[in-house]
Amino acid sequence: MSDGMKRRDFLKVLGVSGAGVATAGCSTGEVEKLIPYVVPSEDIVPGVPTWYASTCRECPAGCGIMVETHSGRVTKVEGNADNPISRGNLCARGQSAPQGLYHPDRHRGPFTVEEGLSPRNVSWSVAEGILAERIRRAPAGSVVFLTGNYGGTMDRLVNTFAGSIGARRVVYDPFGATPRDVDFAGADFLISFGADFLETWGSPVDYAWQFSQMHAYRGGRRGKFVWVGPHRPLTGLNADQWIAPKPGTEAAIALAMSGGMDVATAAQQTGVEAAVIEQLAREFRAGRGVALGPGYATSGANAGALQAAVNRLNGRGAPAPAAGGMRDVLQLVEQMRAGQVQVLLVDGADPARLPVQQANTSEDSPRVAVTRRSGSRLPFGTTASCLVT
């Protein structure tokens, strides 16, 4: 058979191979198990989603959301159509909220971080014991509770707790001082002094809807949107007119529009032509204008002046001093440098993101034993430098 296989042999080999393959394929298979709940949740029907109405907390706006869950796990978050803030819409931060909920790096319990060692998981009772001992040991006035800007019962709870342990409360909330209840949907003229209300300022989902109302054609006309600022972010790119005064002089424009400053002086300070400022003032008065701001300027030295100017333009009095600005936390940093802070509790704030604090941390840690408790779920910059979490 040196010149090849005979046909019969080929067919026989084919038959045997086929039988072999059939044997391998036709197996009993694995036994599958059905694992029931021990105590089932009453809300869960397998394969059928359960919906919850809730509130998004990714920013202070607090949009109402509908959360879809399958078998107790959140799968999707959408705006709640009945909610007056979100009106069924939701921004990118809210949409990504489930990602944070199930982030693989999230903290699942307390852990301690000590100098030179890797983080060690501890039980809740041990962690609370360590914290209580440090607070008790600390001299009076050296315990600080650094939090975000809370409202309602949470605010009261935090204040009560801080008071009961003799701690001082410092509020740091860069987003917090923005108004979330501005109504400009019916305005014909909108002017924003650096407030990016389509992105992160105030209540972006609500403001984007309001903008769509005032900027759409109604009865042959549509509202005008003017952006005042040194550069145009996404919000500024939607403007019909861009005014770029010398950076830091925006308050002069607002004052000139409301009659608090002479137009010529404002023109000279800002570098914007007097005629342009006059026209802005005219259009603002004629169009039931609304002014928004300050946006980015909140961190700047002229924030107060701009805030006052915007309020005056809107016909409101002087604003209450905004909690959560940079001043309080910078003061805290100075106190930490001076060694006046022994225990620092942190909840809902991430001061390690401040470049000032960043430089401070590495100097401080070896000299001053600062205990920081972070309430965040995720490893922010602050937790990286913590002694106790």
Added chain:
Amino acid sequence: MTRVLKFAGIVLLTLGAATCRPYSTDEGPDQPIAFYHSVHAGQNQMPCMYCHTSADKSVDAGIPSVQLCVGCHVPGSAVQPPENAQLAFPTAARDSVWNREATKLVDYWKRQESIPWVRIHDLPDHAKFPHYVHVNVGLQCQTCHGPVQEMQKVYQFSSLRMGWCIDCHRGEMPLSAAEEAAVRKNSGYVRKIATLASTGNDVRAAQKAYPDQRASTDCVVCHY
């Protein structure tokens, strides 16, 4: 060489045939607890959906939780901690099988551990079967699952093969009179054909091939 091959072929074919799992056995597989449907569904006449609660709501009929079993078998289980669980009626008059198996249940509850039941009815992943559609259209559980109320050990009564499903969908598998009436009334397919016919569409092709068709035999209905 040919004789070797022939011999090997016959041996392999025999082995292959022997390993093929028959779809219907006289006795089902052993379960972690010897649960008798004949006692619960038969003698005690418990409705199927008392335990298999999501049969009319979900694609999955649902296996009862340990809490459900213990609701009858361990008095006070809703309020007492599981460590204190005791079997109801553990009198000596009960036969030892009952006592032994029920004690296993109580042990699972004490440990707060799920009972790992052996699955009887399973379809491959490429075929989807929604329970709730079939339950809500008016079919009896026993039509597909057999006389479960007489089974001590559950076994697979029907082949669950595609041909078997198609036979019923095409109306070629006999159903009881009550079921047939319910299916005719509730079936979306029957309603659709009737609507099409009444609005003047030509449904002769559908009616000629399988005049008693009860449900769609479109591929995508089960394979998606």
